[in-house]
Amino acid sequence: MAQSETSLSARLPSALKDAAIAAFISLALFAFIVGIRTVDDPGKLLLEPRPWLLAGFVGAVFFGRLFLNLFFWSGAHTSEALTSALAPVGQIFERISPWLTPALVVFAITLPFLPFTDRYILDVAIMVMTYIMLGWGLNVVVGLAGLLDLGYVAFYAVGAYSYALVATHFGLSFWVALPLAGLLAALWGIILGFPVLRLRGDYLAIVTLAFGEIIRIVLINWYSLTNGPDGISRIPRPTFFGLELTRRGEPSFHEFFGIPYSPLNRIIFLFYIILVLALITNFVTNRLRRLPLGRAWEALREDEIACRSLGINTRNTKLSAFAIGAMFGGFAGSFFATRQGFISPESFTFIESAIILAIVVLGGMGSQIGVVVASIVMIGGFELFRELEHYRMLMFGLAMVLIMIWRPRGLITSREPSVFLKEKKAVSGELVQEGKG
């Protein structure tokens, strides 16, 4: 900053010029979209000019740019300046990440009993945990195997509908249906993956996106099975070893344990279910990473041709990653169904896939703790703006852009080796490939 102060007056003209250009561009950008609003009038549309709002936008761009030019960017590019300004935060992340895991686990376990915890916080926590689990599931596919999947929500939907259907039609309990839903989702992963996994890169991305949309459209239109856009309601709640967590359950949890009834009990119970499911996901994934299968996933991400020369059946290896990722998505889907008690195709749109992928990439591909941090920031953080639904999504989108420009490889970039001879040294994210599949 010191050097920018000395030459402040010298740089003022160029800074003014730059700000003026930016203001002019923003005028062009916002002239129609912000400057004139379409107003509904019976039969036709009217226009309502909003010059002051437009002036506000343009002014904000002008002064914002001027301010940044004078005090932050000494001629450097936007991204470089942003990167260098925020670099220490990233380093702190890297440094505290080994301590973060145990601290977060302890925090999660004790959360329901902390003094400030109320129903709202628990609901948010359940949602964040669901996304953590989905992120961990997708991390297997995208982060480890390097396969870009833009239709992950399909498996989430398969899991949710599988549970909802077997529970409402055959009366299967959550605990019986859960593995079934996971297996069905895995099966769908294999069915969808089989024809397309030899596609590379963005082609795979667009086909998985198409599959996600196909499944959603089928859910909307297969009225006799899925009840269409109206969705499935009255999905049974999970029980605690047969004990129901309702006021009049037969038998009921609070009577069995002789504690007063509280609707919070069920929320706490749901929180622990998703916590356990997520921890199982994490455990299995971490374990798999150290097994030949997981190592083959990462090798596939690094260099597929070398894998083939080493006798690895790349198709089966990709399918296994796809199926296991799908299975975790299916588990999370059943949990979602039992928690909401109601599901409809609206919950499984592309934007969900995009959010989950964003969590994986923002967290740092392949990093389990990165997914946690990204979920807390992106899901928990934006939950604060709940009342301002559209502004929330706007901020969400902006955050995605800014975080990516700041740290293109995500928050936690280093990779932990799966096996070591003498000492475990983290591999710098710069060396890790991102996969072409």
Add this chain to the structure above:
Amino acid sequence: MTAPWEKDPILRVRHLTMRFGGLVAIDNLSFDVGRNDITALIGPNGAGKTTVFNCLTGFYKPTEGMIRMTHADGNEFLLERLDDHVIARQARVARTFQNIRLFGGMTVLENLMVAQHNPLVHASRFAIAGLFGLAGFKRAEREAVERSKHWLEKIDLVDRADDPAADLPYGAQRRLEIARAMCMQPVILCLDEPAAGLNPRESDQLNTLLLDIRKEEQIAILLIEHDMSVVMEISDHIAVLDYGIKISDGTPDFVRSDPHVIAAYLGVEDEEVA
């Protein structure tokens, strides 16, 4: 007179032809690879040597021809019919690449462990036993680490075992790629220009390593090489390719004095041979 490598060859290539559209990369090529020989495939740039490798290892399906591999126990494989990973796994053909293909973001040790994927997957009962940490898998994993360590000692990289492969200097990466191929316990090792980019000292070490591999592992080595000091010094048998056609085939001494070779190839680089 039959040459020694024709008596009990591990690999018998017959009438191999590979066309890409109108381009004939290999034209009716036949040669044998002796069971415990170091066989060199040489020829000017664009002669089709790497294409031969890609056909052998299943990356390309040859347009015509047969590649018959006979293991010492009598098992036969027709490589032109098999998929690349099956060739590596069952026929036990290992290869390296002209432009090194290591798993750069994984450590040196991990690279060697990936090469032992198939036995380990088997031992982990397709990840199930591994997930629960059963004893059988743990033993297999220990053996795999031991084998990796053995090869790391051979290539003098034990100290760098836990460093990312992409951090190694170039020569070490070349050696690591050979070690990785050897961890597959192949019966034939195909090396695509292993000495490219090495300095004379590293080139010498490579010769020693290859001779040592042949002696101790009793396997066949097939190599593509431009560095004549490597080829002439260690090969038992040389096949020369030019524009996809075999122009000479014999011992180093024979090839060295073959007028076809001198005309097509060695004429350019005779000072290296001499």
Add this chain to the structure above:
Amino acid sequence: MEYFVQQLINGLTLGAIYGLIAIGYTMVYGIIGMINFAHGDIFMVGAFIALIMFIALLSIGLTFVPLALLIVLLVSMAFTAVWGWTVERVAYRPLRESFRLAPLITAIGMSIVLQNFVQIAQGARVKPLQPLITGGFTVMEKDGFVVNLSYMQILIIVLTVVLMCIFTLIISRTSLGRAQRACEQDRVMAALSGVNVDRTISLTFIMGAALAAVAGVMYLLYYGVIDFYIGFIAGIKAFTAAVLGGIGSLPGAMLGGMIIGLIEVFWSAYFTIEYKDVAAFSMLALVLIFLPSGLLGRPEVEKV
């Protein structure tokens, strides 16, 4: 037969709109190898600018449709191009030499931003526009079934073909086109040979956005209603069209657009309208499985 001809006309009209959007995808993918996820939303912004401009012109009493249309087209193309340029400058350029997934995520982020920004600024309601271009020819008539070719459809198809020819000429004949093709092949080499890579990429985005704006105007006139969400589905279908035709190929994008438009219309006409998107997406999957480089794309040879 008559029904078939009518559907053919409708399909080609819809396909022309998809094709115009698809060109933007295919050019951007060709030059920097990324899916510009926000491109569908650029199309939506173009449609909104056109809507506002139309109403403004009508309210000041300019009712001569050809002139109004010309003004709207030019204004919409110009202002949408600024959006296209800005998106590239802000969200993609800083990540150009970076990790491959990073620009994809910023693109998805920009798509979310554009959708929600327009929703906040203009409201979530569907916006109607009174029909401006009405009437048409009767192509054939039999047993009381009339095959219509409306002036609107003629306009869309003719304009698309003209633009298509102009852009193909730009790509194949001008120095800009040469610079674009050079950047596609090898950006570093292009820069070393004196091509201004930043400028070329910016111009590609500007051209793509301008074409998307034309598609936006056409969509607005053809359907008569727009909302902030039209960009998503149209965008995905247009990308499908680009992939189908062979990514990087301009005629391919147009061909792909036409095929997607025809599949959609014929599927709706002869089977079920609900599953028309499924038909289009399944087509994409099938083509990619059996013809991975698309219909007119260059096959990719795997280098070992």
